[in-house]
Amino acid sequence: MAVVEAVNLGMVYPDGTRALKKVSFSVEDGESCAIIGPSGCGKTTLLFIFSGLLRPTEGCALIEGKEIVAPPKKAALILQNYGLFPWKTVIENVALGLQIRGMKAKDAKNTVKPILSKLGLEGFENHYPKQLSGGMQQRVAFARALAIKPKIMLMDEPFSSLDALSREKLQNFLLELWMKERLTMLLVTHSIEEAVFLGRQIVVLSPRPGKVVKIIENPMAGSVEYRNMEEYFEKCREVRKSVGATW
Amino acid sequence: MQGSEEKRWSYLVAGAVILAVWQVLAYFVESPALPPPYIVLHSFISQLNKIAVHMLISAYRVIYSILLALSLAIPIGLSCHEKSVDRFVAPFLYLLYPIPHIVLLPLIILLFGIGDLSKIALIGMIVFFQILVTTRDAARNVDSYYVYSLLSLGASKKDVYKHVVLPASLPKILTALRISVGTAIAVLFFAESFATTAGLGYLIMMAWSKADYVSLYAGIVAMALLGFSLYIALEAVEKRLCRWV
Numbered sequence: 001m002a003v004v005e006a007v008n009l010g011m012v013y014p015d016g017t018r019a020l021k022k023v024s025f026s027v028e029d030g031e032s033c034a035i036i037g038p039s040g041c042g043k044t045t046l047l048f049i050f051s052g053l054l055r056p057t058e059g060c061a062l063i064e065g066k067e068i069v070a071p072p073k074k075a076a077l078i079l080q081n082y083g084l085f086p087w088k089t090v091i092e093n094v095a096l097g098l099q100i101r102g103m104k105a106k107d108a109k110n111t112v113k114p115i116l117s118k119l120g121l122e123g124f125e126n127h128y129p130k131q132l133s134g135g136m137q138q139r140v141a142f143a144r145a146l147a148i149k150p151k152i153m154l155m156d157e158p159f160s161s162l163d164a165l166s167r168e169k170l171q172n173f174l175l176e177l178w179m180k181e182r183l184t185m186l187l188v189t190h191s192i193e194e195a196v197f198l199g200r201q202i203v204v205l206s207p208r209p210g211k212v213v214k215i216i217e218n219p220m221a222g223s224v225e226y227r228n229m230e231e232y233f234e235k236c237r238e239v240r241k242s243v244g245a246t247w
Numbered sequence: 248m249q250g251s252e253e254k255r256w257s258y259l260v261a262g263a264v265i266l267a268v269w270q271v272l273a274y275f276v277e278s279p280a281l282p283p284p285y286i287v288l289h290s291f292i293s294q295l296n297k298i299a300v301h302m303l304i305s306a307y308r309v310i311y312s313i314l315l316a317l318s319l320a321i322p323i324g325l326s327c328h329e330k331s332v333d334r335f336v337a338p339f340l341y342l343l344y345p346i347p348h349i350v351l352l353p354l355i356i357l358l359f360g361i362g363d364l365s366k367i368a369l370i371g372m373i374v375f376f377q378i379l380v381t382t383r384d385a386a387r388n389v390d391s392y393y394v395y396s397l398l399s400l401g402a403s404k405k406d407v408y409k410h411v412v413l414p415a416s417l418p419k420i421l422t423a424l425r426i427s428v429g430t431a432i433a434v435l436f437f438a439e440s441f442a443t444t445a446g447l448g449y450l451i452m453m454a455w456s457k458a459d460y461v462s463l464y465a466g467i468v469a470m471a472l473l474g475f476s477l478y479i480a481l482e483a484v485e486k487r488l489c490r491w492v
Contacts, residue, residue, distance in 0.1 A: 048395070051399045052399075053395055053398055053399060070401075071398060071399050071400070071401045073401060075399075076399075077396075077399035079392065079395065079396055079399075081392075083392070083393075083395075083396035083399075084396075085393060085396070085397075085410065085411070085414070086491050087414040087415065087417075087489075087491045088410075088414075088491075089491075096397075096400060096410065097400040097401075100397075100400050100401055100402045100403075100406050100410075101400075101401060128490070128491045130491070148400070
C-alpha cells in the first residue's frame with residue numbers, strides 16, 4: 001500500500017510563482033524515496049505539503065490514502081539546518097514533540113532518554129545546540145524526529161550543511177536506522193550520490209516549476225556496502241544523465 | 248567562577264577610578280557645589296534612615312511602573328507576530344510613540360491626582376512604549392523557519408507563542424528593559440520633583456532649594472544606587488532566562 005502519494009500535485013503561490021506542476025509519485029510502506037532536483041525546483045514546497053504546513057493548489061497529497069489537511073501525527077519532518085530551537089537544551093528539543101502531544105515536560109524528558117543514548121547524545125542533555133558540532137546537531141534533530149515514533153520521515157536536505165566525512169557517517173546511520181525501524185522515508189536532496197545511496201526510488205524533478213522528469217528504480221539501495229559497488233556508480237551515472245538532460 | 252571573580256574586581260577598580268576622579272575634581276574646583284566624596288559618604292551614612300525610606304518609596308514607584316508596563320507591553324507586542332493584530336496595533340503605535348510622553352505630566356496629575364498613581368502612570372506609560380516597540384519588532388521578525396519546525400510537530404497557536412515567539416523575542420525584550428530602567432529612573436526624578444513630599448527626587452529638590460549640597464549629593468548617590476541595583480537585578484534575570492544566547 002502506498003503510504004505517501006502525490007497525485008498531480010501543483011502549487012502556485014499567492015504571488016503567482018508556480019513551484020510545482022503535475023507531480024505524481026508514490027512510496028510504498030517501509031520504502032525510501034529520494035527526490036532530487038536543482039535549487040528552487042520546489043523540493044521544499046513538496047515536503048511542506050506532505051508535512052501539512054502548506055496546502056497544494058492543485059491535485060492532492062495523500063498519507064495512507066487520506067488527504068493531508070493538518071500536520072500528520074505519523075510523520076516527522078527534519079528541516080534543512082536541523083530545525084532545532086537554540087533556546088532549548090538538547091533534551092528539551094528532543095522532548096518537545098511529545099510535550100506538544102500532551103505529555104508532561106518531565107515525563108517527556110524521561111521517555112526520550114533512551115533515544116538520546118541510542119544516538120550517542122548521552123552527557124549532552126543540557127547542552128544548547130550551538131555548543132554542539134554540526135553532526136551532533138543533526139543527531140539531535142533525528143532524535144527529536146524519532147521521539148514521536150513516526151512511521152514516516154520527511155527530510156529536507158538533512159546533510160547539506162555537514163562536512164563530507166560527517167555526511168557519509170550520518171548517511172550510513174540513517175540507512176541503518178531505516179533498515180531497522182522500517183520507516184517510510186521521503187528525502188529531498190540535491191546530491192546525486194546521496195539520492196542513489198539512500199533512495200530505493202529516485203524522483204528527478206525539473207527546474208522551476210518542478211515537474212517529474214523521470215522516476216528511477218534503485219532496488220540495490222539499502223546496504224552500507226552499496227556505496228562501493230560498481231552498480232552504485234552505474235546508477236549515479238544513470239541519474240546524472242537524466243538530471244543533466246534537464247537542469 | 249573565575250570569570251565572576253574577575254568581573255567583581257573590574258567593577259571595584261572602575262568604582263575606585265570614578266571616586267578618585269571625583270576627589271581630584273573636588274580638590275581643584277574648590278566649590279561648595281562639588282564636595283569631596285568622603286564628606287558625601289559621611290552625610291549619606293548619617294542620614295541613612297531618612298534616605299532609605301525615600302529610596303524605598305522611589306523603588307516601589309519605579310518597580311511597580313516597570314511591571315505594569317511589562318504586563319501590558321509584552322502580550323500586546325508578542326501578539327503582533329500575528330499579521331492581523333499588527334495591522335491593528337501598528338497605526339496606534341506610530342501615532343502615539345513619537346509623542347514625548349513626559350509632557351503629559353500635567354494631564355496625568357489632573358486625571359490621577361498627586362499621589363503615587365500619577366507617578367506610576369507617567370513612568371509606566373513611557374516604559375510601556377519603549378518595551379512595546381522592541382517586543383513588536385522582535386515578534387514580527389521571528390524566523391518562520393522555527394515556526395514551521397514547531398508546527399510540523401503538530402503544535403497549536405498557543406505552543407507557537409510558548410515555545411518559539413516568546414523565547415525568541417526574550418533577549419531583545421530584556422535589552423529594551425535594560426535601556427528602559429535608565430529612562431524610568433530619569434522620569435522618576437522628574438515626577439518626584441513636583442507636588443510630592445516623598446521619594447529621592449523630592450529629597451534632591453529639597454536639598455537643592457536649601458543649598459545643602461552635601462545632602463544633594465547624598466540623594467544623587469542614592470538615586471544612582473537605585474538604578475545600579477535594578478540593573479544588576481535585570482542582569483541576573485537575563486542570565487537565568489537567556490542562558491542560550
